[in-house]
Amino acid sequence: MRQLIALWRKETLALWRDHHGLAALFLMPVIFILVMTMALHDAFMPGASIDVDYGIVDLDGSVHAQRLAAQLDGNSSFRRQSAGDDLAAGREAIRDGRLALVLVVPAGFGERLLLPSGSDGKPTAALTVMLDPALNPALRLAFQSQIAAALGRLRADELTQRAAAQFGLSFAPGLQARDWPEEIVSIAVQNTRDVRPPSSVQQNVPAWLVFAMFFVVIPVASIFIVERQGGTLQRLSSMGLSPAYLLAGKLLPFFVVNQLQALVMVLVGMKVVPLLGGEALIMPAGRGLFWWWVVAAAVSLGAVAWALLVASLARTIQQATIVGGIGNILMGALGGVMVPRFMMPATMQQLAEWSPMAWGLESFHQIMLRQGGLSEILPGLAKLLTFALLALALAVWFNHRKTQ
Amino acid sequence: MLTVDALSHTYPGSSAPALNELSLSIPDGEVYGLLGPNGAGKTTLISAIAGVLSPERGEIRLDGQPLAEVRRRDRRAIALVPQDHAFYPMLTVRENLRFFAGILDLDGAGQAARIDECLAFACLVQVADQRAEHLSGGLRRRLNLAIGLLGRPRLLLLDEPTVGVDPQSRHFLLESIAALPAAGTSVVYTSHYMEEVQAICRQLAILDQGRVLLAGSLDSLLRNQETVLEVAGGALPPLLCERHGLQPGEDNSYRLSQAGTASLAALLADLAAAGIALEGLQHGQRNLEQVFISLTRRSLRD
Structure with missing residues (x-):
C-alpha cells in the first residue's frame, strides 16, 4: 500500500506542477462549453428564429401579393427587411450583403393565382427567389418550402372565397385576415414527464467533457516518457515494483482527475451557462445519476488506457503531444463532439461508430435525454471497456518489448 | 560473492550479441570496476544483475543463490543507479527521496531518518x-546516487555515475563511492574513464564486445614485464637494437622484455654514448589504456 500511496502522491504532485496539462484538462473544456453552448444556442431550439434576412420585390402590387407577403410575415422563421421596388434594388441588396434572399412576385401574380400555367394559352410568370450564393442550401430549401406553403394557403383561401360567392354562401367577416394555425408541431421525445427538447448545453457539456477526459493523454504521456527516457522505469523495476502497481499508480490519480473534470464541467453547465443567458444543464436524478457516473467512469478508463498506449508508442513528449492531440481531435470530430452526430450525413454517422468518444457521448445522451438505464448504456459501456482493455494490453506489450 | 556464469544476450534487431558467454566473479566488500568502451556490454551486464533484463542464457548468483531468490527475500539487497538521471525533475530533492523510499516500502519514522542520512x-x-x-549536473548525479543508497543495499550497481559532471563533483562522487564498502555496501562500478576505475577499484574486469578480456586485481593488470622507451630523433641504429634485444613499436618507441637493472643501465649508457635523447621510459607498470590497447589494438575511447 505504501508503494501505491507513493505513486499516487508523485503523479498528483507532477500534475499539479504541470500548468499546461492542467489548462488542457480544465480550462480548455470550460471555454469550449461556454463558447459552443452560446454559439449553438439557437441551433437546438425548435422554432427559434433563423438569423437570415429576406425581402420581397412586389412587381404585381395586387391584394394577393400583399396577402402572400403577410402569410410569410406571419409564419416564416426568416426575418423580413425592405428590398426596394424593383429587381435591380433586390439584386443590389443581396450583393451588398444586406439580404440573403429576395422573393420576386411577378406582375400578374394576383390575376393568375388560380390559373395553372398555360391553361388559358398564356404563360404564367413564376415566383422567383434571388439568393446569396453563400447561403446554406438547407436554409434555401426551407425558405422555398415556406413560400410554397404560403402560396398553397393563399390559393386555398381564394378558392374558398370564390366558391362561397358562387354558391351564395355567407362568409365570416375578417376571415381573409385570419392566421392559419401551425399545422406541424415538433415535439422532442425525451421521457413521459418531460417533453423539453435537448438544449445546446445538454449537447455540449457531455461532449466537451468526454473530449477533455481524453486529454489526460498529455500529462500521462509527459510523465511516462520522462520516466522511460530518464531510466526511472528501469530503476523502479530494479526496486521490485511490479508493472501492475505501476499501472495502478497511474490509473487511479487520472481517474480521480477525470471525475473532477466531470464535476467542474457539470457545475459550469448548471451554474455558469445560465449566467451568460443560456439554459441550465439538467442532470438526471436518483439512479440516473448513478448510471451517468458509471458512464463517466468507463470513459475515464478508456481515456487513461488510451493515454498509456500513446505514451508507450511515442519516443518523445513532442510525439506524444502530436499523436495524442491529433488522435483526440479526430475522435472528437468523428464522435459528435464538435458537430453533433445527428447533423452528420449517414456515412459519417456510420464512421462515428468507431470513435470511443461517440460511445461515451451516446451513453451520456441515453441517460440525459432519454432517461435510459443500464440496458440502454450497456453497448457503449461494453465498447469503452473493451477499448480500455485492448489499449492497456497493447501498452504493456509495447513497454515489455522496449525494455528487452 | 557475485558470480556471473556464461551470460549471453542479444537485443532484438541486433546481429551482434551484447553479452557473449560472459563469466565473472565479483568479490564482496570492494568497489569492483567494469571497464570497457561504449557498447562493450557493461550496461547490459548491470541491467541483468539489477534484474531489469532477462538474459537469454546463463546465470547470476549472489553468495551461491540465484538472484531472483535473493531479490524475493530482500528486494532492497541490490540497487541500481542508472546512467541517466533516473528521478523526477518536477519534484524536489526530498520529494524524490520520499517517493523512492515509499517504493522501497521504508516505514514512516525509519523513512524520514534514512532520507536525512542520504x-x-x-x-x-x-x-x-x-x-x-533546477539542480546542476553534479548535484543531479549526487541525487541519483543518494536514491540508490536509500535501501542500504548489499550491492550497489553504478552505471557510469560521473558522466557530464564537473571535476569537483567528480572528486566528491569518487570519494563517496570509495567509502561505501566500509559501510557494508559492495559496489560494481562501470565506466569508460580508466582514471576513475584506476582511482577507486582494487579489482576490475575489462569488457569488450560482450566478453571479459581480462579480470583480476588492479595491481596484477597494471604490472608489466616490458620496458618501453621513447626516443627522439628517428630510429635507433640496428646494431644497438640487436645488442639489447629492443623490439621496435609505434612512434619511435621500443620494447624490451624482462629488463633487469644491469641490462637497463647498460642500455641507457649506450644511448647516452650515441647521443640519443630519451623522451620517455616506462618500466614495471602501465596504465589501463595501454592494457586495453595491448588486448584489442583499439583505444578505450574509440
Missing part, C-alpha cells in the same frame, strides 16, 4: 527543497 551523505541538505530540474 541527504547528508550526498551533501544535498542545502538543496533538499529545490526541484530536481
Whole structure:
C-alpha cells in the first residue's frame, strides 16, 4: 500500500506542477462549453428564429401579393427587411450583403393565382427567389418550402372565397385576415414527464467533457516518457515494483482527475451557462445519476488506457503531444463532439461508430435525454471497456518489448 | 560473492550479441570496476544483475543463490543507479527521496531518518527543497546516487555515475563511492574513464564486445614485464637494437622484455654514448589504456 500511496502522491504532485496539462484538462473544456453552448444556442431550439434576412420585390402590387407577403410575415422563421421596388434594388441588396434572399412576385401574380400555367394559352410568370450564393442550401430549401406553403394557403383561401360567392354562401367577416394555425408541431421525445427538447448545453457539456477526459493523454504521456527516457522505469523495476502497481499508480490519480473534470464541467453547465443567458444543464436524478457516473467512469478508463498506449508508442513528449492531440481531435470530430452526430450525413454517422468518444457521448445522451438505464448504456459501456482493455494490453506489450 | 556464469544476450534487431558467454566473479566488500568502451556490454551486464533484463542464457548468483531468490527475500539487497538521471525533475530533492523510499516500502519514522542520512551523505541538505530540474549536473548525479543508497543495499550497481559532471563533483562522487564498502555496501562500478576505475577499484574486469578480456586485481593488470622507451630523433641504429634485444613499436618507441637493472643501465649508457635523447621510459607498470590497447589494438575511447 505504501508503494501505491507513493505513486499516487508523485503523479498528483507532477500534475499539479504541470500548468499546461492542467489548462488542457480544465480550462480548455470550460471555454469550449461556454463558447459552443452560446454559439449553438439557437441551433437546438425548435422554432427559434433563423438569423437570415429576406425581402420581397412586389412587381404585381395586387391584394394577393400583399396577402402572400403577410402569410410569410406571419409564419416564416426568416426575418423580413425592405428590398426596394424593383429587381435591380433586390439584386443590389443581396450583393451588398444586406439580404440573403429576395422573393420576386411577378406582375400578374394576383390575376393568375388560380390559373395553372398555360391553361388559358398564356404563360404564367413564376415566383422567383434571388439568393446569396453563400447561403446554406438547407436554409434555401426551407425558405422555398415556406413560400410554397404560403402560396398553397393563399390559393386555398381564394378558392374558398370564390366558391362561397358562387354558391351564395355567407362568409365570416375578417376571415381573409385570419392566421392559419401551425399545422406541424415538433415535439422532442425525451421521457413521459418531460417533453423539453435537448438544449445546446445538454449537447455540449457531455461532449466537451468526454473530449477533455481524453486529454489526460498529455500529462500521462509527459510523465511516462520522462520516466522511460530518464531510466526511472528501469530503476523502479530494479526496486521490485511490479508493472501492475505501476499501472495502478497511474490509473487511479487520472481517474480521480477525470471525475473532477466531470464535476467542474457539470457545475459550469448548471451554474455558469445560465449566467451568460443560456439554459441550465439538467442532470438526471436518483439512479440516473448513478448510471451517468458509471458512464463517466468507463470513459475515464478508456481515456487513461488510451493515454498509456500513446505514451508507450511515442519516443518523445513532442510525439506524444502530436499523436495524442491529433488522435483526440479526430475522435472528437468523428464522435459528435464538435458537430453533433445527428447533423452528420449517414456515412459519417456510420464512421462515428468507431470513435470511443461517440460511445461515451451516446451513453451520456441515453441517460440525459432519454432517461435510459443500464440496458440502454450497456453497448457503449461494453465498447469503452473493451477499448480500455485492448489499449492497456497493447501498452504493456509495447513497454515489455522496449525494455528487452 | 557475485558470480556471473556464461551470460549471453542479444537485443532484438541486433546481429551482434551484447553479452557473449560472459563469466565473472565479483568479490564482496570492494568497489569492483567494469571497464570497457561504449557498447562493450557493461550496461547490459548491470541491467541483468539489477534484474531489469532477462538474459537469454546463463546465470547470476549472489553468495551461491540465484538472484531472483535473493531479490524475493530482500528486494532492497541490490540497487541500481542508472546512467541517466533516473528521478523526477518536477519534484524536489526530498520529494524524490520520499517517493523512492515509499517504493522501497521504508516505514514512516525509519523513512524520514534514512532520507536525512542520504541527504547528508550526498551533501544535498542545502538543496533538499529545490526541484530536481533546477539542480546542476553534479548535484543531479549526487541525487541519483543518494536514491540508490536509500535501501542500504548489499550491492550497489553504478552505471557510469560521473558522466557530464564537473571535476569537483567528480572528486566528491569518487570519494563517496570509495567509502561505501566500509559501510557494508559492495559496489560494481562501470565506466569508460580508466582514471576513475584506476582511482577507486582494487579489482576490475575489462569488457569488450560482450566478453571479459581480462579480470583480476588492479595491481596484477597494471604490472608489466616490458620496458618501453621513447626516443627522439628517428630510429635507433640496428646494431644497438640487436645488442639489447629492443623490439621496435609505434612512434619511435621500443620494447624490451624482462629488463633487469644491469641490462637497463647498460642500455641507457649506450644511448647516452650515441647521443640519443630519451623522451620517455616506462618500466614495471602501465596504465589501463595501454592494457586495453595491448588486448584489442583499439583505444578505450574509440
